[in-house]
Amino acid sequence: MSIAKVSVEKFNSPEQILFEFDKDDTLESNVARICNLVGLPKTYVYGIKYQPTKTCDKNHYLSENNVQDLKHSDCLKIAFSLEFIISRTKMNLKNEDPAMRQIAFDDICKLCEDPVFIEKLGESNGDKVILEVFCNDEGLTPEERVALLRTVVHLFTKGYIQDTTQNILQKAFDILKSFNPLLDEIKFTLLLLQNILVNPNENFTEWKQIIIKNLPLLKLTPYVWQKAQPDLQYASLRLINTLIKISDHQKRRELIKEMNLKQNRENMYHHIIMERNYGKDMEHELYILQFYLLSLFNEGLNSKICIDNNTFFTRDEFELNPNDLRPPTILLDFEEEIGASRYSGFNYEQLQQYPRKPSLPNKDCISHLTLEALRYYRNAHAKNFQQSQIEEQLYEPGIFITSERVVNMLAEMFHIGNATPCEHSTFYQPLVFYCPARTPFLLEIFSHCMWLLSRTRREMKVATGVDYEKVMYILKKQVKSALNTKPKNFKSLAAELSNTTFKSVMENKRISEEKELQVLIDTHPCIQELKQKLLKENEEIVLKQRLGILMNGAPFSRVLEKKLQQRVYIKLSKNKKELQVFDQAHNLKESLLVSDITHIVIGKNCDHANLAPKPDLAFSIIIKIVEEKLKCVAKDEQTACYWTDGLLLLLNQGRPEKLSKYYSEELEQLVAMDVRLQILELQNISIPNAPPPEPPLPQVLIPESVL
Known part of the structure; x- marks a missing residue:
């Protein structure tokens, strides 16, 4: 029987009653029982709806479809039923009496957001x-x-x-x-x-x-x-x-x-x-x-032109003569002053007129959009362009291939060329909506990317084409990270790109991988099972460590007659059956049988807590036979916690709520390290949440000789 204990406000009254709502019964039966309790007749006129409170803003009617959502402590109220209200509304809307029509519109205005009302209507x-x-x-x-x-x-x-x-x-x-x-x-x-x-x-x-x-x-x-x-x-x-x-x-x-x-x-x-x-x-x-x-x-991205044989440009426009090449010694800052007079503005119609050609190998062709981007870069940021010219020709693979890669990277990032937008993406850029006609967003950001590529190559100390893919991977991470801040002007974009260094990208990558790994460790069912196994093993390790501390012994201040007395040295015997108390000269003063210890009192619960520099340093060992206490004050909190942990575990009283924070922290650290060691070979590998289905049993093979 599924019961929800709720409060129900009476009809047109602030008075409330408590009611046990049977969710297994019909809504009609529950409404009838509520009406009977408050003295209302059993009729279709009355229904039940939620009463909004400070903690719950529900205000809709109950129906057979949503009654299972009812919870303990929900507040309800008796109101006119939807059947009655809809019937009244249908009549009043056709009534010529303004007062009746007003009642209908008031009902509609109050209930038009109620999904149950819409359903019944x-x-x-x-x-x-x-x-x-x-x-x-x-x-x-x-x-x-x-x-x-x-x-x-x-x-x-x-x-x-x-x-x-x-x-x-x-x-x-x-x-x-x-x-x-x-x-x-x-x-x-x-x-x-x-x-x-x-x-x-x-x-x-x-x-x-x-x-x-x-x-x-x-x-x-x-x-x-x-x-x-x-x-x-x-x-x-x-x-x-x-x-x-x-x-x-x-x-x-x-x-x-x-x-x-x-x-x-x-x-x-x-x-x-x-x-x-x-x-x-x-x-x-x-x-x-x-x-x-x-x-x-899209048209410019999808239309290709051959870089060796075409009527749109010559290679000399963008590539230098090998005899004129000199390795650049310094990295130029990005040229903020746009050469507007050298660039006439971007013409989208021109891209539409470009002929579409079948895709050629990347080394042989570029898109018309890449050509426009290179022209813009050359005209608007001449000094940075010259730097890119030199570096791409010196360090490979060349300015055409690199420019095509950067354009395709940006197209992928902004979903240019996709048939439909992404269903849930919020990756918009304010600069798309606020950029001058002479500085189109995509071409300007291309220029920034080419400059950033030069800086990243230097930061990574890459001088050949062997590590080219690594450089492009880092460049993509840098650009995406800068654009995630949604800069509102190109100056802010340049600043964000300048701040996004190779080291920061690698650090963000490390943090992201660490978060993903931690989520995997915290949520994956197989790893949870592994953690339970490792937890039991490490509990034994922590127990041995605590008992080792007790057997090595430690100095304490002993309390006698409500005063701190001489320092004593306490240790656990090798057979773990006695606690031995020594004086400062290391003479054995007394031995306490572990079996005679009834319990351990910790911190503020000790009588002598006020004598310790901090209450957490005090603990008492209660002796059964002589009905006395061995009252101690440790030199620091860690020593006190280690000893109380060890004594509680020795007495089999080590419930988790009694043990110190050091015990839980160290146990958690040990389990975490063991888990990471166990799954070390599985990092960067997707681990399924459910095991694969079992294959069907093999069919019985009958030898041909038997047939």
Whole structure:
């Protein structure tokens, strides 16, 4: 029998009763028993809902589907049942009496967020009444429209609206075109359009095309700038991304170009990114928009040109004559002053015109995007480019191959060339939205990467092509680490890249691997089983160590007659059956049988704790026969803890809660070291959480001679 002990507030009264809610019984039976306890008649009029408290903000109705979520100490209240409220609402919405209609709208406004209400409304065909009033009643106030809109949006989300018999779409367009609508009206209208666009039902295909055709971005972008309304910003940006996603290729490109206009990008930067008034959901939408903006580079990335025979450039433009090569002696700082007059700006249309050729081996071809990046680097950062020219030709594999590798690295990092954005990524960059036309984000960051490559090669002391892959691996880590800080301008980006050295990357790599290993040790079931085995083995080791300390002995101050007396030397005999007490001259004064010791008193519980410099230094050995105590004060806390641990273990009283912190720390350290030694060969290897399935038993082989 599954019982939840809850409090129930009476109907229209703050008085409460305690009730044992039987979750194995039906909800109707529980409601009937509650009504019987408070003196209400058994009728469908009453139901049960959560009562919000300081620790629990639940406010929805109970149903057969969620009653198992009920827990001890939850607070409930008796209220009108949803069946009664829905029946009343359906009648009152059609009533001409304003007071009755107001009751209906009040009910809708209170319950439109309740998932149980939405479920009951859809099951009872109440959604059709809601849609009819929403679409056809011209006398609705803005507040009434908001209440109905919220309900319609949740009905769409739950899948209860599956046809286009009511022209909801036209009503949504009317709200957006209306004069000075409420911000909540706009927000829920945008959510409604969003639900229509993502609905997989084919009945809404025509509506989707109408939205794409008749909803210009110019109508949506002003809502993105409403920085005082983050929910409205999120709804509008999400709708923009959805419009781009479901449009055909030509329309999608037009929408992306419109969002890539300098004014739109800068407004996005100033009104959303700089405000930082958003969460992970908004970050994901910014990433999606960034994905679409950077997709303008797709054609340039996918079109290849041969570096030896083409009409676009000559190798002499980017490679030096071998006779002119001299090893650079110093590393130049990154050239902050952009040579704007030498670079005319990036033309996305030019990339579209490049012919697509089949991919050639990397050493023979580069993408048109790489060519544009090299030209930008040469024109905008001439001194740094010359340094890269020399180093790539001296140290291999050459500036063309390295540039192609860097461009592909950035494309992979920003998902350029991917068919769809990542479902959960929040890797957006403010610089994508706030960079001048003459310094395109991708080309500028390419220039920074080429400069950083030169510095990393020097830090790693690489002078040949043998370690080239290692250098590129570290470069990727450096760039990703710098971009994770989301720099807001190129100066901040340069500073972050400068601070991300080879040593810092290796240290971060070590820390990351250590964290992964620790998670594996703490959570993997096989390792937990191994730890239990090693724990028992190491308990024996710690016990031997503590007994060894007792047998070696230690000096203590002894307390007699409530005063600190002479120093004594106490040790455990070799046969572990006696505690021997010596004076300062090492003469044996007395011997105490271990079997006569009843228990050990530690720290503040000792009578003489006030005589010790610190209470933790005091402990008492209680003797059974003579009913006396051997009261001691240790020279330091570790000695006191080691001795009390040893004595408790010797007496078989070593329960974990009685032993000192040193015991648990040392035992944990020993187990951790043993575990790491045991799995040393498995590091950097993925260990499955479950064993592989057992293979089927082999079939019995019958010799042919028997057949």
